[in-house]
Amino acid sequence: MNQKLIVGLDIGGTKIDAGILDTSGKILKKIRIYTEAHEGLDAVIQRIYAVIDTVTEGIKSSICGIGIGVPGQVDVKNGIVVFAPNMGWKNVEIRKLIQERYKLPVEIENDANCGALAEAKLGAGSGIDNLVWITVGTGVGGGIIIDGKLLQGANFAGGEIGHMIIEENGLVCGCGNRGCLEALAAGPAIIRQMRGKIATGTQTSVLRMIEGDLNKITVEVIAMAAKEGDNLSHKVLNRAGEYLGLGVVSLANILNPEAIILGGGVMEVAGHHLLKIIKDIVLKRALSQASKSLRIELAMLGNDAGLIGTSLLMKQFNGRYIL
Numbered sequence: 001m002n003q004k005l006i007v008g009l010d011i012g013g014t015k016i017d018a019g020i021l022d023t024s025g026k027i028l029k030k031i032r033i034y035t036e037a038h039e040g041l042d043a044v045i046q047r048i049y050a051v052i053d054t055v056t057e058g059i060k061s062s063i064c065g066i067g068i069g070v071p072g073q074v075d076v077k078n079g080i081v082v083f084a085p086n087m088g089w090k091n092v093e094i095r096k097l098i099q100e101r102y103k104l105p106v107e108i109e110n111d112a113n114c115g116a117l118a119e120a121k122l123g124a125g126s127g128i129d130n131l132v133w134i135t136v137g138t139g140v141g142g143g144i145i146i147d148g149k150l151l152q153g154a155n156f157a158g159g160e161i162g163h164m165i166i167e168e169n170g171l172v173c174g175c176g177n178r179g180c181l182e183a184l185a186a187g188p189a190i191i192r193q194m195r196g197k198i199a200t201g202t203q204t205s206v207l208r209m210i211e212g213d214l215n216k217i218t219v220e221v222i223a224m225a226a227k228e229g230d231n232l233s234h235k236v237l238n239r240a241g242e243y244l245g246l247g248v249v250s251l252a253n254i255l256n257p258e259a260i261i262l263g264g265g266v267m268e269v270a271g272h273h274l275l276k277i278i279k280d281i282v283l284k285r286a287l288s289q290a291s292k293s294l295r296i297e298l299a300m301l302g303n304d305a306g307l308i309g310t311s312l313l314m315k316q317f318n319g320r321y322i323l
């Protein structure tokens with residue numbers, strides 16, 4: 001077989017997706033395993049070796065490289081995971097480990113940056129050189145592509161869109177700060193707000209949908225209730241949309257991108273509602289030069305964006321991220 005194939009690994013705090021992709025970013029095969037990060041670094045590395053061995057069975061000679069996405073701060077030059085709090089990893093030389101075992105080129109990158117790369121190259125931002133990708137799910141993450149290249153920052157910490165401070169003394173964020181976009185508009189924040197309103201006795205059809213069990217509240221349920229005309233669900237989603245809108249306004253004013261693409265679990269279930277609010281805020285609050293031709297759209301690649309992006313890391317071995 002002459003076809004060149006790439007191993008993609010999208011490593012998350014809960015699960016690891018391992019895939020075989022062709023050089024155009026098409027997923028040919030995918031396996032999902034649990035990370036079990038609590039078992040420690042060595043155990044996770046062994047699991048990564050095992051899943052690579054499984055996914056490449058019978059096609060080893062066609063593999064031309066391994067791309068890896070990790071949820072944390074990544075020194076892409078030296079192939080080191082500097083800090084990945086969800087994994088409990090600090091200064092892990094993952095590229096060296098994988099390279100020594102498989103004798104193949106290995107590239108690593110922050111997982112959100114992989115998603116941004118995929119949407120920029122093959123998704124909603126296809127053909128665009130200046131764009132911001134925002135993922136809204138359990139947290140808020142993102143990647144920024146300027147003139148066709150991922151913004152890395154001085155210490156590889158660039159593009160942390162979720163930790164943009166939106167409210168000076170707002171809710172406490174996982175990062176320890178207050179009022180970050182993530183603390184105000186990610187899935188848990190939306191659910192927390194709904195629970196709080198229910199606790200104060202506000203009427204909502206969500207209560208019927210969850211059969212009175214507050215643990216069953218999800219963003220999907222809130223989005224469904226909003227669609228059916230539930231007033232409280234509308235308000236809760238509007239609030240999250242306004243916070244996201246303020247974040248988008250700042251990104252538009254600072255970066256003047258051609259497109260801001262929003263994806264992630266929350267956008268998948270409530271995207272149309274949130275997008276409308278975000279666009280309204282941008283219209284009202286962004287500088288006209290920054291917003292006049294700005295495209296604000298939903299992502300196209302869904303949960304596979306990160307995995308697809310890992311294969312794009314391998315596109316060019318000697319110069320990175322040339323789109």
Ligand SMILES: [Zn+2]
Pocket residue numbers: 162163173174175176177180182183
């Ligand atoms: Zn934060």
